[in-house]
Amino acid sequence: MLSRSQVFTFILAFSRRLSGLLCVLFGVSLITFTMTYFAPGDKASAIAHARYPDAQGFPPEILEGIREEFSLNEPFFVQFFQWLSRFTQGDFGKSFASNTPVWDIFVANAAETFSLTATALVIGLVFAFGLSSIAVWRPGSLFDRISVALASIGAAMPNYWLGLLLILLFAAHLNWLPAYGTGSPSHLVLPALTLAFWITASQTRLLRAFFLEAKAAPYIETLRLRGVSEAEIFRRHILRHAAVPALTMIGLDIASLLEGTVVVELTFARGGIGSLLAGSVLSRDYPMILFLVLFSAVVYVFINSMIEILQEIMDPRISIWSPQEAVLPGEDR
């Protein structure tokens, strides 16, 4: 059904997107590497300290040996491309601090972070969905106002403070739940609630706006005049209408959830990728830092591209495949 030129356009657009993506990934790795390369402090002695934690000072031969071993004397771009080629082959290096492969440490910590984010996301979305769909039932009602106020407060709430308040209430005063650390599922409750509150707030606000917009669409009015019940309209039309924008925002939020986890993990002294990053930064464990920062950026880029493609599939009106210039004739830039 597709003509040859259409297929050609498709391939062209796809390769353009792909090349854009690769460019960004390259840029991301360059920035990450630059960040660690130009960080103040002698890397050789950082490695030496990590290797021999008890030693006081190091003779220059040892430092020189380490520089040789890690190619620290090479020029910037040589080091960068060496690192990049190793990285793309799946060799992420060994942590300076523990001398174990970075990947193993990451995997050991990923489960903590994953369980936290997943729990928070589920709780947050369930609440957001419930709140917003009840709120749009009668816009302007007391419940609606409360949910809007809650959303505004949630957006302004520092989540580290919320975490502390929860600890104060549930751990210190009521003694229901453990405050700090990892371990049993009960350790998960407070951090997950902290993150979930923020998700609920931002998503309620957005979902409410999308629902209201969908509700005001002309064809919904037609359905109403035809006597279709409100519940039916909501279930069959408004939900579908609001799905695309909502999906986008949820996707973006998963990306910024990464940020939230750093703060929450540190606030609750939990293990996980966030506290691993903070620890690595403070101990200047460069392979670990490189991997974690790059990992979060790649996840971010990946999620963004997935959202765009999903949007394309669910809403044919947004065509990411068509070259942009075609829309704008009359420009001679």
Next chain:
Amino acid sequence: MTVQADAGFLEEADAQKSNPEIDLKRFLVRLGFSVVILLVVLAVGFLLSPYAPNEPNFLDRLSPPTTNHWLGTDQLGRDVATRLLYGGVWSIGLAFLITSVGAIVGTAVGLAAGHFGRAADVTLMRVTDSFFAFPELIAAVTIAGLLGPSTTNMVLALILVGWMKFARLVRSLSVDLAHRDFVVQARLNGLPSRRILWRHILPNIGPSLVVLWTNAWSRSILSISGLSFLGFGVQPPNAEWGAMLLDGKAYMQTAPHLMIFPGLAILLTVLSINLTGDRLRDLIGSNELSAD
């Protein structure tokens, strides 16, 4: 009869047209007044407070709110209310600085991308996208941590991770504007591109930029306090709201006021800036021009 009705209709249309503008002016006047009043209250606070923010008083440690110390004292006997005042200057002022620098850099990049041809556009936007790919706080923690935890390094880190949203907005708005009839007219009439930029493009980007700037400002306050709370920002003994929270965390059970008041200050400040921004956005009606 018809003529009268027509005239009435026209007047009504006119009134509707000019309404948002009047509303905006009224709002800006009210905003200005509130800021002035706030500044006066703060100044009076600074003048009247008998305490220095960083001066310890070991005789009066961890005191709950009293008539002498309205918000109590911390673990070193410093007056929490005074420290909150000074901390506000750090949090709000630094956020203001960071956001403004980010806005200027981002606007310059966005305009350059929009106006210096295709090659510049692609290159600059790829760079912007690359920077954008880092979750803000993660990048900030890493940069601030690697450079060494200090106020200057935190400011640097937050500027580095904060300019991209301005670049994106300005770029997309200016590309959009370049195709608008009035800009095409200006080009046809032989106006130099610098004048087109200053008189036609920038003033029409302005409102959306202000809305984004307000939003970025409040987020920046959260980031500053967050970084300081995590130990990567303003260092003790300086009073900053996040740093005060970090101090208070250790005395949560015995002196909860140490963590409640700084958090409340952050929440209320961010909330009021956000609400102001929302109102501004509604009044400016930047939706028609908004980029995302």
Next chain:
Amino acid sequence: MLCIEKLQLRLHGKSILEDVSFVLPRGHTLCIVGESGSGKSSLLRAVNGLLPATFGSLSFHPKNGRPVSLKGRWKGVAGLSGSRWVMQDPISALNPKLPLGVSVGESVFAQKLSPLELKSAVSAALADVELSPEMAKRRPAQVSMGQAQRACLARALIARPDLIFFDEPLSALDAIVQKQIAATMKRIQTRFDTTFVIVTHDLGFAAAYADHMLVLRGGRVEANQSAETFFKTPESDYCRELIAAAHELGSLSETVAQVSGTKAATPC
């Protein structure tokens, strides 16, 4: 005198205009008509150098301005010197942030007038289009569509152009204002001996206005005749259909009457 020969325009491999030629003597009016997508607006944009790949030859000899002569492929020269363009939607053609006076004055930016000279030039131009001088301080949101279109007209006039392009100058306005603006246009043309190129889809307006007709269809010239012969003995079946349709809708005879009525009412 504007002379265009074998103009050809391609965008993204698609042919938009093919082999368009016409000659327009000074002080005359050319109406370009055609259905949407026939290439009317693209023709204006191409002539004004707003579209990239344009081939053909163009020559334009303004009374006071350097003559323009382009051959082969031309691009990137925005605006013919000695010409101005009035767009369809006056509100979007004016910068919402600038007072009308500034927008009008910018049209002669290149002349580097002193502020005082500029001010009097702007007031004179506003007076030419029957706007009061106070209008110079208003912003586009504070004036009616008709007033905005007059300001656009003033912006063109202030440069004393030999040639003014109009892209559907009346279609954004309601009937009474259309009539008034049309009358103003007529008056200006007689007074300054300006050449008009008007893109329109309104045959009635064209009938009352044009000296020459250019009918475009699918990017090709369907008819290129003097207006008189066009309406009496159209060149092709398509043109006959067009005229018949306009008659049926009643727009033709009515507008002819309207504009000839105004012609009589406003002596030049």
